[in-house]
Amino acid sequence: MAELILKDVCKIYYKNKKPVEAVKSLNLKCRDGEFVALLGPSGCGKSTTLRMIAGLEDITSGDIYIGDRRINDLHPKDRNIGLAFENYALYPPLTVYDNIGFNLRAKKIPEKQIKEEIHKIAELLDITDLLDMKPAALSGGQKQRVNIARALIRRPEVLLLDEPLSHLDGKVRQKMRTEIKHLHTEINCTTIIVTHDQLEAMALADRIAVINQGVLQQFGTPLEVFNNPVNEFVAGFIGEPPMNIFNVVAIMENGILHFKTENSLIKFVVPEKYIRFVKEGEKYRFGIRPTDITVCREDDSYTVKTKVSVFENLGEECRIHIRLDNDNILSVVSSEIFHFKYGDEIKLKFNPERIHIFDCKTGQRIEKALQMT
Amino acid sequence: MANVRVEGIKKSFKKETVLSDISFEVKDKEFFVIFGPAGAGKTTLLNIIAGIYVPDEGHVYLNNKCIDHVEPEDRNVAMVFEDYALYPHLTVFDNIASPLRSPRYKQPEEVVKREVTRVAEILKIDWLLDRNPSELSNGQRQRVGLGRALIRSPEVFLMDEPITHLDAKLRHQMRAELKDMQRNLDTTTIYVTHDYLEALSLADRIAVINKGKIEQIGTPEEIYYKPANEFVASAFGEPEINIFNAEVVKENTELKLSIFGRKKIKIPKNIQKLVAEKEISIVRVGIRPKDIKYGFIQKNENCIIGKVYSFEPLGAKAILTVQVHNQLVQLLVPSDSEIQLNQEIFIEIDMEKTIFFDSVGNNLLASYSNVERKGVAWQN
Numbered sequence: 129m130a131e132l133i134l135k136d137v138c139k140i141y142y143k144n145k146k147p148v149e150a151v152k153s154l155n156l157k158c159r160d161g162e163f164v165a166l167l168g169p170s171g172c173g174k175s176t177t178l179r180m181i182a183g184l185e186d187i188t189s190g191d192i193y194i195g196d197r198r199i200n201d202l203h204p205k206d207r208n209i210g211l212a213f214e215n216y217a218l219y220p221p222l223t224v225y226d227n228i229g230f231n232l233r234a235k236k237i238p239e240k241q242i243k244e245e246i247h248k249i250a251e252l253l254d255i256t257d258l259l260d261m262k263p264a265a266l267s268g269g270q271k272q273r274v275n276i277a278r279a280l281i282r283r284p285e286v287l288l289l290d291e292p293l294s295h296l297d298g299k300v301r302q303k304m305r306t307e308i309k310h311l312h313t314e315i316n317c318t319t320i321i322v323t324h325d326q327l328e329a330m331a332l333a334d335r336i337a338v339i340n341q342g343v344l345q346q347f348g349t350p351l352e353v354f355n356n357p358v359n360e361f362v363a364g365f366i367g368e369p370p371m372n373i374f375n376v377v378a379i380m381e382n383g384i385l386h387f388k389t390e391n392s393l394i395k396f397v398v399p400e401k402y403i404r405f406v407k408e409g410e411k412y413r414f415g416i417r418p419t420d421i422t423v424c425r426e427d428d429s430y431t432v433k434t435k436v437s438v439f440e441n442l443g444e445e446c447r448i449h450i451r452l453d454n455d456n457i458l459s460v461v462s463s464e465i466f467h468f469k470y471g472d473e474i475k476l477k478f479n480p481e482r483i484h485i486f487d488c489k490t491g492q493r494i495e496k497a498l499q500m501t
Numbered sequence: 502m503a504n505v506r507v508e509g510i511k512k513s514f515k516k517e518t519v520l521s522d523i524s525f526e527v528k529d530k531e532f533f534v535i536f537g538p539a540g541a542g543k544t545t546l547l548n549i550i551a552g553i554y555v556p557d558e559g560h561v562y563l564n565n566k567c568i569d570h571v572e573p574e575d576r577n578v579a580m581v582f583e584d585y586a587l588y589p590h591l592t593v594f595d596n597i598a599s600p601l602r603s604p605r606y607k608q609p610e611e612v613v614k615r616e617v618t619r620v621a622e623i624l625k626i627d628w629l630l631d632r633n634p635s636e637l638s639n640g641q642r643q644r645v646g647l648g649r650a651l652i653r654s655p656e657v658f659l660m661d662e663p664i665t666h667l668d669a670k671l672r673h674q675m676r677a678e679l680k681d682m683q684r685n686l687d688t689t690t691i692y693v694t695h696d697y698l699e700a701l702s703l704a705d706r707i708a709v710i711n712k713g714k715i716e717q718i719g720t721p722e723e724i725y726y727k728p729a730n731e732f733v734a735s736a737f738g739e740p741e742i743n744i745f746n747a748e749v750v751k752e753n754t755e756l757k758l759s760i761f762g763r764k765k766i767k768i769p770k771n772i773q774k775l776v777a778e779k780e781i782s783i784v785r786v787g788i789r790p791k792d793i794k795y796g797f798i799q800k801n802e803n804c805i806i807g808k809v810y811s812f813e814p815l816g817a818k819a820i821l822t823v824q825v826h827n828q829l830v831q832l833l834v835p836s837d838s839e840i841q842l843n844q845e846i847f848i849e850i851d852m853e854k855t856i857f858f859d860s861v862g863n864n865l866l867a868s869y870s871n872v873e874r875k876g877v878a879w880q881n
Contacts, residue, residue, distance in 0.1 A: 245875075288606060297539075302740060306822050306829075309811040313842045327669075331813030331820070350814045351836060367816050369673040419817035438677045440702040441881075443725045443738055444791055444833065449677040457677055459818075463791070469880065470684055497733070 130195035130285040132158040132181070132318055137190035139176050139342075143422065150176045152342040153190070158335075161316045165333035169365070170324055173342040178288055178322045183207050194285050210284030210317075212275045214291040218263040224250075225259040228278045245281055252314060253277045254307075269300045276308070280315065289321040293328060305331055326366050330354065338362050355482075360413055360491035363484055369418050369447070371484070372458050376414040378406045387414060393452055397429040399480040405494045406485070415484035418461040423448070424477040431477045439468040448474070503564055503656035503689045504529045505550060510559035512545055512713075519545050520713045521561070527657075527691060532683060534704035536736070542713040544694045547659050550691060552576050561757050563656065574605070579655035581663055587645055594630040597648040598623065606653060612640075620648045623685045639671060640678040647682060650724045658690040665696050674847040676702055694849065697737045701725065707881055709733050721881065726869050731862035734787050740820050740831040742785045744862065749776050760786065763824035764805050775857075775867055784866065787856035790833040794849045795821065804847040814841050823848055 139151040151173040158164045166174040179185035181192055183204035192199050199207050225246060232242045250256045253273045265272060271313050272292055279287060292308065293301050309332050311320055325330050329336045330350040338353060338361075340346045346358045357363035363371050378386040378398065385406060390397035396405050406412070424431060437457070438449040448460040448468060460476060468474065485494040510523040520542045526531040535543045548554045550561055558568050568576055587596050597617045601608040608616070621627040634642060650658060664675040680703055682793070682868035694700055700707045709716040709724065709732075717729035726864070728734035735741045747758040750765060757765040757775040761843045776784065783799040796804070807825035814836035821832040823846055830848060840846075857866040 129590065239565045299739075299741060302820075306811050306813065306820070306831075309813055309823070313811070327815050330815055354814075354816055354836075368669045371671045417817070440676070441721065442698050442701050443721075444789070447673075447677075449681075451681070454628070455640075457674060459673070459677070463818075467880075 130318060131160050131193070132164075132286050132320065133158075133191075133193040134177070134181075135193070137177070137180060138188045139173070139180060139185065140188045146327060147234045149342050151180070154339075154342075154344055155477040156337055156344070156347065158318055158320065161310050161318055163319045163321070163332060163334045165329035165336045166320060166322045166339060167326060167329040167365075168324065168339035172339045174339050175290060177339075178290055178320060180212055181286070181320065182209055182288055194232045196197050206218065208282075208285045210282055212272075212277035212279040212287070212289050212292055214294055218271060218274060218278075220263050222262070223259065224255065224261055224263070224266070224274050227263065227274060228259075228281055231278070231282055249277045249281050252280075253311065254349075267300070268296045269304050272296065272304060273307075276311070280317070285318065287315075287317045287319040289319065289459075291323055292321065293323070294323070306464060308332060323384045327368060327484075330366070336366075338365060340365075356493075358493050358496060359485065360415070363415050363486070367417060371415045371417050371459060372421075373413055373415040374452060374456050374458070375410050375411060375488075378408055380408050387412070387445050389452060391453060393434065393450075393479050394432050394458075396432065399430075399483055401481075402483070402485055402494065411488045413486040413488055413491070416478055416482060416484060418447070418459040420479045420482035421458075421460045422477050422479070423460070423462060424475050427475065429479070430480050432473050433473065436468045436470060436472045436474055438470070439466075439472075441465060441467070450476075502529050502530075503690060505657055505691065507546075507550065508560045508563040510546065510549060510561075511557045512542075512549065512554065513557055518713055520549075520556070520681060523710070523713075523715060525708055525715070525718055527689060528705075530687050530689055532692065532703055532705045533692045534700045534707045535691065536697065536700040536704075536707050537694065537710040538695055540712075541695075541710045543695070543710060544661055546710070547661055547691065547693050548659075550573070551578055551580055551659050573634075577651035577653075578606050578659055579653060580656040580657060581646060581650050581660045586592070587642060587649075588807050591633070592630065593621075593626065593634070593637070593645050593648075593878060595657070596634065596645055597630075597652055600649060600653050601841050611676055612843055616652055617648075620651050623651070624648050624682055626628070639667070640675060643675060644682065649686070651686070656689065658686075658688050658692075660690065660692045662694055663692075665694055665699070665707065670792065672696070672699075679703065685686050701737065703881060709736065727865060728787075728856065728868075729865055731785065731787070731858055732781050734856055734858075738789055739832070740790050742787045742789050742856070743793070743830050744785055744858070745828060745830075746860075747784050747786045749782050749784065758784070758786065758847075761805060761828060764849065765824075766803050766805075766852065772867055779866075781859070783860040783865070785858040785860060785862045786850075787858065788850050788854065790820070790831045792854040793830065793832045794851070795823070795832060795834065796847050797845070799847055800849065803852070804849050807846055807848055809842050812838075 129179055134154050134156040137154045141148045141150055166177055168174050180187050187200055228246050229242050250259055255273050293304055296304055335349055336353050337347045340361050346353055346362050353362055353366050376389055379386050379388055385398040386395055387398055434450050436448055437451040442445040445463050446465050450458040450459050502599050505527040508524050537543050549556050550801040560569050594617055598613045600606055601613045626644045626759045664672055665769055702722055707724050708718045711732055717733050725737055731744055747760045750757055750759045757763050758768055805825055807823040810824040812822040812827055816835055819834055819836040821834045822829045854869055856868040
């Protein structure tokens with residue numbers, strides 16, 4: 129049980145003698161018992177970060193602490209870290225029991241104690257029935273359980289999970305996700321998960337570190353990154369279906385500042401909270417989540433009258449799509465099931481509280497972009 | 502005009518049976534989805550319709566004429582694959598035109614030009630004709646791929662998971678694009694997928710297949726609201742439908758359901774009547790995650806006590822997993838719900854939105870009693 133602290137951690141690789149900055153001055157403080165996700169597209173530096181914590185990769189500069197121990201120069205096995213990778217790397221000739229006990233045996237712990245520990249952890253992960261089986265006889269989900277059991281048996285201070293679900297398909301994956309989340313509440317061990325799947329990060333983590341091109345973009349709770357993305361990258365990366373993001377220009381009409389799309393298909397009053405940030409004549413990136421637009425009957429300053437381009441009933445929800453132009457579709461997701469067809473006229477209300485405005489050039493959230501200049 | 506019929510199709514590879522006795526009819530202009538998990542036999546079936554595989558038994562009919570002995574290239578069907586396989590060095594125009602310039606279908610250049618323009622207009626890509634594939638978005642590439650298949654004016658489109666392998670966000674967008682195109686196409690289409698969202702969104706009718714057998718054929722509405730069995734019910738929806746055993750018990754004059762070992766739950770009148778008439782003592786009860794409510798006080802006698810097992814926010818919604826008497830029940834709730842792990846919680850199952858199966862889950866007994874769904878219009 130311990131805090132994990134990354135202080136100005138950098139990683140520079142040399143590729144054809146040219147330096148490549150894989151991780152740029154990363155600062156993260158994970159609380160004791162916290163579940164933190166490192167989330168980003170492939171190549172963003174998240175796995176490199178995990179490998180530096182594990183000791184499988186040298187740290188170019190900066191420090192990593194577990195509690196008050198600086199671990200930079202410690203051998204991986206002395207860091208007191210549990211590791212579970214995406215490909216389970218179980219020893220095929222050994223039974224599940226022996227796979228889990230392998231590391232304890234290496235440490236020459238008495239057999240009786242090993243047995244106790246294995247049974248305790250097996251019960252926690254619900255694999256007691258599998259202890260005598262060989263890995264080949266297990267399903268993907270079962271293998272991952274054994275894998276995690278093996279990582280946990282050493283009672284690590286920090287548990288590292290590298291894409292633990294990405295090998296599993298659809299339903300097994302979702303069930304395993306629920307299990308891992310529950311397991312974390314039982315063991316309460318500081319846990320870092322690396323994933324490229326934003327749903328997985330949202331579902332599991334207490335806080336998410338969104339990383340892009342080696343740079344930490346935002347570190348916050350799932351709802352913080354979902355509701356208040358700091359820039360267009362985070363806004364687009366988090367959430368499925370993705371946030372609607374398109375170009376607007378601020379115009380003055382009857383003395384009131386409006387946002388409008390180039391073809392005027394969408395036009396409405398600039399929300400109160402943005403008025404002091406928005407300049408007439410400027411272009412902006414306008415974002416709103418599909419769940420923050422509702423179908424309504426009456427008009428107000430935030431309704432848009434339009435026509436349905438595509439309608440989908442997906443059972444649990446329905447999705448309405450409006451073609452804005454050749455390249456852009458505006459999507460609306462509603463838990464209330466409507467029945468529309470192509471060409472139907474509808475009124476859509478944009479929740480003014482949930483509109484996001486980003487700077488056209490920097491992609492920063494507008495409030496933030498202005499603070500920075 | 503084209504309808505497709507398959508009759509009694511059987512196919513084995515070596516000793517393994519891949520398809521056993523598949524029959525259905527696809528109507529003219531219908532968008533027909535073959536849905537099933539990996540390994541169900543979907544692609545094999547599509548390849549049999551295309552003429553690439555020969556079935557061990559059974560027949561394929563196009564417009565009521567048996568085409569068993571017609572070569573694939575003479576069947577007048579067009580296959581659309583996942584990666585569209587566009588020629589990178591050719592413009593959009595030349596890509597679409599390529600089938601009409603091939604030795605087999607060679608047409609005069611003025612016909613090629615007319616046809617490419619016609620198809621490009623239908624697919625709304627007429628403004629892209631001079632570009633190369635690398636300059637196109639994914640949605641545009643898909644349109645070009647379809648355009649190339651369309652130009653031969655095939656009678657039937659066969660599509661094998663054209664968008665399934667894209668990431669979730671792109672799939673959402675591409676599905677909308679595909680559906681938008683579909684409206685303008687009017688060509689009989691057979692579409693294979695293992696993504697239930699694609700099936701529900703695109704299909705006029707869905708054939709659910711599993712282990713080489715048809716589980717159900719129906720409209721999306723029928724499949725979703727009246728699943729023929731537990732397999733079909735579980736295949737549509739995520740998180741999947743909760744299904745548990747229930748015992749029919751008599752309390753005073755009323756029939757109730759005993760679930761999770763003890764709790765007696767009131768059930769609608771028509772269900773009481775049904776179980777009484779058929780003398781059913783055990784049923785399987787299915788309820789979708791969005792049709793279970795929760796609360797922290799016992800509002801009525803139908804509320805069941807449990808403990809919060811996990812809470813997974815997924816954006817606007819969250820999956821709440823509740824442990825009730827050694828079983829896990831999943832609910833779909835707003836993600837800003839205030840929920841503590843391990844706290845006591847009451848769940849309330851809306852019995853009017855449940856689906857009842859027989860004791861082994863093989864047959865539907867009743868579903869969504871008394872629920873008036875607005876209109877009939879689940880129309881794709």
